[in-house]
Amino acid sequence: MPEEKGMRKQKENDVLKKSPSLSLPFLDKELIEICEKQKLDDKVKKKIRDGCVLLRDAYEGRASHGLYSLLKGPAYKRALFIIHTHPMWMNVVIWASIIHASLIIWEPPNRLSSWLDPTLDPLPVILLEVACMGVFVADIVFKMLYFGDEKVSGWQDYISKEWQRNYMTIIFLFQVDFVLYHAKICPFRFARPFRLTVLAARHRDVRRLIxxxxxxxxxxxxxxxxxxxxxxxxxxxxxxxxxxxxxxxxxxxxxxxxxxxxxxxxxxxxxxxxxxxxxxxxxxxxxxxxxxxxxxxxxxxxxxxxxxxxxxxxxxxxxxxxxxxxxxxxxxxxxxxxxxxxx
CATH class of the missing domain: 1.10.287.70 (Helix Hairpins)
Structure with a gap:
């Protein structure tokens, strides 16, 4: 029994060291080396880790829904948080919004014109529009999956924020517009004027300005x-x-x-x-x-x-x-x- 407890504790320590909740990518390597040299126990290391995460959340303006709130949760939530808040993913969403708005140049003005000349509604433009909407949907799903806690589900926590409700409504309009147009039900693309509003819903500085x-x-x-x-x-x-x-x-x-x-x-x-x-x-x-x-x-x-x-x-x-x-x-x-x- 003592040997099993010792082995179990050793495994837990190894997991804690390798877990993204402890060895996060933005933590200073010198700080980790100092903790190892000082031979601090796990509780002290955990406090240092939590303090660093809280400071990072405070710096990025995520006091309530930051990484600290996910440390006790499943690892996949932390992974989704890191992906969703990474500057590269932000750039992907912004460029998807710009490309989606730019597709108006190549899209037909209405359904009648594409009936008369099918080349006005080329397949690459349709596929690119679907890809942009896929990025928007993934952006919403990522946040829904790492939002929430034991009391509130992720989607309920997500829609409780006004700007996030607006963002989800805009993406839903894009999808309805796409389906109705290509199903030959609605001859006009009524969601075109709202395409660049994704920037306002996703980018904090643009949202403040609006x-x-x-x-x-x-x-x-x-x-x-x-x-x-x-x-x-x-x-x-x-x-x-x-x-x-x-x-x-x-x-x-x-x-x-x-x-x-x-x-x-x-x-x-x-x-x-x-x-x-x-x-x-x-x-x-x-x-x-x-x-x-x-x-x-x-x-x-x-x-x-x-x-x-x-x-x-x-x-x-x-x-x-x-x-x-x-x-x-x-x-x-x-x-x-x-x-x-x-x-």
Whole structure:
């Protein structure tokens, strides 16, 4: 019995040394050599290993679903985690997304065109699209398999995250679009506009940038679009009063633009704020009434330069504020993991 226990303990130590849960690829070799020279017992080695894993998870922003949460689980979960989080696999997914979006160039515009000319729907393009979707499905399955614990299954844990639900929904739309089109049920590829959204769902930095857009749009409405609409309404009323009631011989020949009523005047001034119709409006008005140059100059300065500068300043401040919140949130996660690593 003592010999069997000794042999069993020796086997366990050998397994622990060879297991990816202990000798991980990113652990420092010098640290492993020091542990061997100091002849530390298994408990101390395990604490050192766990601390290194926690520090790595904190550095990569994976405090809750990092490698540390998989150390006590099956080895295949750790292997899938290492594959899924490897930069090479990330590059494979990103390139698959770019290639999938680029296939629009060679795909037929609709099913009728491929019926008339089958060469517009070549087999290599179809196979390449299937391969790209296979990469996306594998990306989701890998994460589902190493997610979860004893209480929650992997797929339930996966779909509990909003961005991951969106990612899975997008890939499902790609598959439905592909099947309906090639089964001659739907003549159009309705999922084409969403192909590059895989980058947003998979890449953390792109995802943060997109999540910032709703806040930015709401703020721009209050600080840019509403003031711009007020300026357009004010100057359009003045233009209608000044130029819309001129006698026929003194009226302005503006072509498609007009100051006859408020709505056409708003359209004309909006285009003028982009300097698109500067020549037909300002030049014609200057020829008829030279002093009107200062009127339109005041409008362009306020509508184009001043309001645009305000909008850019607000966008920059909002971005800094959002970035600061993100950095603070990640710093808190890192502090928790680091504190746990040195317990």
């Amino acid at each position: 999540s910032f857009f709703p806040t930015m749009c709401v703020k721009l409405v209050t600080v840019f679009f509403l003031p711009l609409l007020g300026v357009l309404a004010f100057f359009s009323i003045l233009c209608v009063r000044i130029y819309g009631r001129l006698p026929q011989e003194h009226s302005l020949d503006l072509g498609e633009d007009s100051f006859s009523s408020v709505l056409p005047a708003i359209r004309t001034l909006f285009l003028l704020s982009t300097i698109d119709n500067f020549d037909p409006v300002v030049t014609e008005a200057y020829k008829q009434h030279p002093i009107s140059f200062f009127f339109f100059l005041a409008f362009i300065v306020f509508a184009s330069f001043f309001l645009m500068s305000v909008a850019l300043g607000v966008m920059f401040d909002l971005y800094l504020e959002d970035h600061e919140k993100t950095v603070k949130a990640e710093a808190k996660k890192e502090e928790k993991s680091v504190a746990k690593a040195f317990q």
